Amino acid sequence: MRLRSATPGRERWDIEPLLGSPDLAEELEKALLLNKGVVKVSASPVSGRILILYGVGSLEASVEALLREALERLPSQKTAEPPAKRGFNALSGPLLELLPALEQLKRPLMWSVVSHGLSIAQGLFVVATLNAALEKNPKLLRRLLGSRFGIMSSMLMISTGANMYVQHQRKRAWRQLARNYEHALRARVLAAIEAQDLATFDQQGTGRLLSLMTKDTARITSFLERGVDDAVKNALTILISGSLLLTTSPVLVLIACLPVPFMVLPLRKLGQRASAARTRQNERSDLFTQHLENSFSGIIDIKSFTAEQQDIRRLSESARQLADAELEAAEVSSLEAHLMQGAFATGFVVMTVYGGLKTLKGRLSDKVFARTMYLFPQVLGALGGVSEVLGNYRAAASSAERLKEMLGSRPSIQSGPVRLPKGQVRGEVLFENVVFGYEPSTTVIHGISLHLRPGETLAIVGPTGSGKSTLLRLLLRFHDVRDGSIRVDGHDLRTLDLQDLRSAISIVGQEPYLFDGTVKDNVLLGHPQASDEDVAEALKSAGALEFVNALRGRMDAQVGERGRKLSGGQRQRIAIARALLKKAPILALDEATSHLDYETEAAIQRSVRNASSRMSMIVVAHRLSTIRRADMILVVDQGKVREMGRHDELLAHGGLYSFLWNLQSGE
Template sequence: MSTEPTPDSTVLDEYRDEVSRPILRLFTQYGRPQLHWFTIGVITSTLARFLGLVPPIILGIAIDSVFNDDEAYSLPLVPDGWIPGTESGQFWLSVGLMGGAMVLAAIMHFFRMSTLNLFSHRVKHEVRTDTYRTMQRLDMDFFNQMQTGQLMSILNNDTNRLELFLDNMTDSAIQLAVLVVGIGGVLFWMNWQLAFVTLFVIPVAALFTYWFMSLVEEMYVDIRQTVGDLNSRLENNLGGIEVIKSATTEEYEGERVEDSSYEYFRQHWRALRMNFVYRPGLQILTSIAFVSTFVVGGIWVVSGPPGPFTGTLSVGELVTFLLLTQQLVDPLAQMSEVIDRYEDAKASSSRIFALMSIPVTIKSDPDAADLGNVEGRVEYDDVTFAYGDDEPVLHDIDFDVDPGQTVGLVGPTGAGKTTILKLLLRLYDVSDGEVRVDGHDVRDVTLDSLRDQIGYVSQSPFLFDGTVEENITYGAFDASDEEIERAAKRAEAHDFISKMPEGYDTRVGERGVMLSGGQRQRICIARTILNDPAILIFDEATSAVDTETEMLIQRSLDDLTEDRTTFIIAHRLSTVRKADEILVVEDGRIVERGDHDDLLAEDGLYANLWSVQAGEMDALDADFIEQASQRAAMGVQDED
């Protein structure tokens, strides 16, 4: 099984290669504001681990002094005058110190877990929100190339991976460092010769770990990519479930999901197989250290120093060695999980910072002026536009619109009608020429002030998962109930809303799935009315509704456009019949212009399109039919 690489993978790869030291950047950029919590977590974690070393040390001293009476009772850093003179007193002092160390360690663990978790969750929150804010400012070209599932994977999966690393693995790394340093110091203090036997595994484990990291780093990059691919496939299929059911393609889509899932499994299995070598390898090393300590120490206690070793070793010291060595076994064995999480977090943070590194070209200049109140004059001055370095899709677009006029844009599919008006919204910037509003080049005013003055209603109305009222007031959140109802009435929506189970408080479902297409469209129109823009754009606003609903929507449009500059993109030419001027667009050029009657009299492209919709096929020009066939064969589509 295999899956084809998604086209958006190269979008992130291009910028991911430029991201250096992503984990360090994560700490410096997002961890610094939460540094106080991290510092408390590190300190309490360190104290907790050192307190964990106290019981084995005291136990070894008690065995030699209290139980075997081999040596005088003496504690490190404790004055002899504080130590009881009786064995009973020394016993209970040992019990008290061990118990106190354990209780205090538990308290330190509480603060460790609280502060490190707070640190990791706050960093995750800041990363996610910052990533989203950055993402929504990116150009439309980016969203045309990236799949929604990939973006969701970055916002959810990748940020969650960071939290797992910052929370659990940071503490594990601290634990390992403290225990290696602490236990190593204690063991060398007690018997430096036997300490070499116990700790020889540390440099071997370090080399083994370096080898492991060099192999798995790229594997985790591939894993994060395949997670995004799988999310994209699932998101697409869930969004198109109605099409899948109606086309009875469940088996086909099931196989495609299986392919994506298998690719994720395959990439993950590669990394797991490396872990299956690495983790047992570390366990073998730590087991060798424990057994070696027991063998050498046992011979030393029973028969005296073996081989090159010199001096004495007591039973208590051997017990302390064994207990401390055992404490070192688990953290060393967990090193694989630390490295595992680290590489996973590194891959995730690379994707996140790659997304943040993508440049934004459509943005307000620092010295951009506020557009202010708009009369509604719009000018296109010899506009040419191309996507990136591709061939131009618009050529010499030139027209003027006076305030309050209605302009229709018609033409074959893929002619460039929608693209023309996206330049007005500044979703894209012109390649040459100017688009002006009230005499201001749209590139010289702030994006917010420009878009606040333009209302856009598309042929695919989008509603958020919420109530009817929440969707109408989107962008005008402080509107009163009277204003909401007035806007709904003007959009011919109030009557059907009032008949819904909970009226304006009725939930519409994801993307407005609980409503019909016409109802969704009228709610979107009500939203536009409530925002009260000076310029309106209707992009095929009635293309997907029945004739009766079209009549209702047309009534609301006539009322709404009465005193506003309005652009109407339409395939149904009846929608623009009353427009002050109609622009006929073909192959990215304006080939005809005028009102309805003038264009019919011209007997050109518009007249042919009108004949098609009127059912007058016999009146069609042969060249028009040939051109329509070529366009259909090419499968050209309007830009969204």
């Protein structure tokens, strides 16, 4: 058991028995999640690593102690096969797991072998042609074609010509494979990321997720496109040229290789340092991307607070840390390559002097010496190439590990078996003593119960931070309750099919997200097959048709990135139209009209209600005047229900609601 990385709230460990044991991975995940403070656990039998996310300061023991205890208790660990018997999977690691199947690699590999084989042959023909020319055959010109020189130079020309075609085919085959692979890998990673719980997004941060999609996939693709081909080239050169070298002049090779054994240990150490440096580089790169993303999304606030310099300083500090990590990784890799090449180059110099002296003395033939002098640098170059391939392999392997972790991570919110077809949903919602907290150490909702009957409107009001939006997030099962239960049409959410549940609910948030595209594209998100008439109808009910018709291009007008070309109120109304088009039996409006003036807000709420009288509605609002007609009003404060009833009853009660009402109506 070995700690690989640790930041507050997040530790990654190497657990050897985990390798190749999916049962242990599953049991370990379950066992660790039982501990107070542990938020998420992701154990990978592929990499033998476990990632533990926890609330800072909320664990009862160290992560290491929890791991040891869980490992001791689990039965699978005792029955797990010893590492030596685990076969190919244990040896291969995440990168080989992620690379395409051998079947797909066959064609480009075949071109690689032919192309690099021809290149090696070309070199040998050069030497042979040279040696034939040095024979100074007097009949050379007369019997050019039949002579050794003629044959060798013809072979050289043929192999050069053939290799031009083969090289083109080789590069093309790898390029095609890599591009198709990259596309498929990105689609897989994107699907895996989007399947994660919201808690994972909160924990991992956008920087890391963006890096997974861009840099990590690109590193693996680049290794596939060039690394595998280079590996074939180096392997063939070492194999063919190396064997020829050994048979030509074993003593000279032995002399040249004398310094190599002294390099084994330092090279091993450098290899470990290089892997650690790569991991650090990846982590810093994630942070930098995250800072960049934050800066660009918050550019309006940065400019309005004239905080550009502050932001640049923050970014430049992050960029400096990334540059330092990159430099460290590059220096270790380069040191590794130089050490290896230096060892061989020293040997080469010794061999040249020794061989040269022997040739002068006539104890070594010119041809052997010439061939050795040609072949040795080829093999030397290939050995240098191996360390380069190794560097790329390490980068790709560390990316593959990160990707595998995401691809193998099972969201803790899992779909249930009970189907809930949208057409058959009545729209009844029941919260029973719901307790919830985002972090294990804190509680945001303290035993809330509520009942929304089909077709009714339930309003939730209360001070800021009291947990109103959290209740809606729980209803959509973005998080699971810690205690109590939530039911839709009598079914506990945890038993329901997740897609069915979310299809049954439309939600409009405080700051709805509009995608870069047209107004129509954004509304169609609610129901992609809807007609233009349906879109116009939804826009009308949301009070948006008038301003949309005034835009250049009307429904086809571009809204800009995040809907930047529209006002806050216009964005909200398009989001309401989108939710209405979805025609879900339950509509949740979380301060969805807060950017509008009172009259527009009231008008839109009326028309939304009229759009479907059978729809159940939950409305979260700060402006109490907009919810006074609700069938039930829930007053929430600090995660608890303080009051419940209709507007008049609550006013008569004279509690928090009536206090807020009087405050807002200026009485």
